[in-house]
Amino acid sequence: MTKRPVLWIAGALVAAGAVLTVVLTAGGGVPGAKAAAPGPTTMGAEWRSFxxxxxxxxxxxxxxxxxxxVALPGKDPGCVREPRIEQIVETxxxxxxxxxxxxxxxxxxxQDKVPAELLLATATPVAERTVILNGDNGNAWHKLGAGWGHCAPQGTCAPPADHCDPAWIGAAVTATGAxxxxxxxxxxxxxxxxxxxxxxxxxxxxxVFxxxxxxxxxxxxxxxAGCPxxxxxxxxxxxxxxxxxxAPA
Known part of the structure; x- marks a missing residue:
């Protein structure tokens, strides 16, 4: 069994929140005037991993x-940093x-979710091995035909019958080098x-396929655009x- 750190992550997003500094005055020297209260903070200071x-x-x-x-939280650049793959264990x-x-x-x-992709690199070819992410054994990933997907609840691991299944489309995308x-x-x-x-x-x-x-x-x-x-x-x-x-976009 091999346990090692991440070798390569693609599509990682690194976001840093901007800090807004507000200079407060004492009301222009008017007796009894009070400094304006600071505005609400939109981002908490503590980063946590999920x-x-x-x-x-x-x-x-x-x-x-x-x-x-993956689906990551938020379109705001301050929502997420360091998306990554870690604790890789191979058998x-x-x-x-x-x-x-x-x-x-x-x-x-x-609150909204935005899509992203990370590259999982292994020490030896993935081949037909089962891929288990985030300890979710019930939703293990299996190679199904040219793509990857989940096995049926009955335990069968046949390629998806639906040609529009993400497993088939994902394989088509990879074949283009996109x-x-x-x-x-x-x-x-x-x-x-x-x-x-x-x-x-x-x-x-x-x-077109x-x-x-x-x-x-x-x-x-x-x-x-269109058919010609x-x-x-x-x-x-x-x-x-x-x-x-x-037209393509």
Missing amino acids: RADVTGIRPGPEPTSLFVQ KTDVRADVVYSTRPASGGC QSTGTTRVCDPNWLVLDLPVRQTEPPARS RWADTGWTSFAQVKS EIRAAEPKFPVALCKTLP
Whole structure:
């Protein structure tokens, strides 16, 4: 059994709260005047660590890695710092780790959830090992076909029947080399359209997939709205699925 610190974390967010200094006067020297009371503090001073809500995992760029998808509190940059993966323990049959972040009390702005991804790096290939995050044995992750998901309550670990299941879509995203899951524009049993940020310095690219026996297969990269480019690459793509598509974004 190997226990070690985190090797690599991708998509980590580091946020620091801004400090506002207010200079108070004594009412311009008027007798009996009192200094104005300080305004309410929006952020508590004490940072505490919590386990993150894990929403999915997908294959990483290497056999020894996985992307862990989480929901973190708040859009305010002062809500979260140091999202990380720690306490990684590996055996021949499973990989265990804690997915945590630090936060502090806030009066508002930290109630909403925002998505993020962290990279879990292992010492040896993940392969078919079970992945258990935050000690949640009841929701262990298993490799199901090309992607990752939960086994059925009856204990069967067959690939999801739903082709739009996050396990299948996550595998498609990884195959493109995209840096995050992007936006799913269309998904039905036979066709998938994703807008994916392949590089941070470039606008999202639109990838179009058809279903094959082993998962989603990309057949086109398009830059325009609607159907013309998609149907030029695959005339069988249904017009009803692409006619209202906006430009990739």
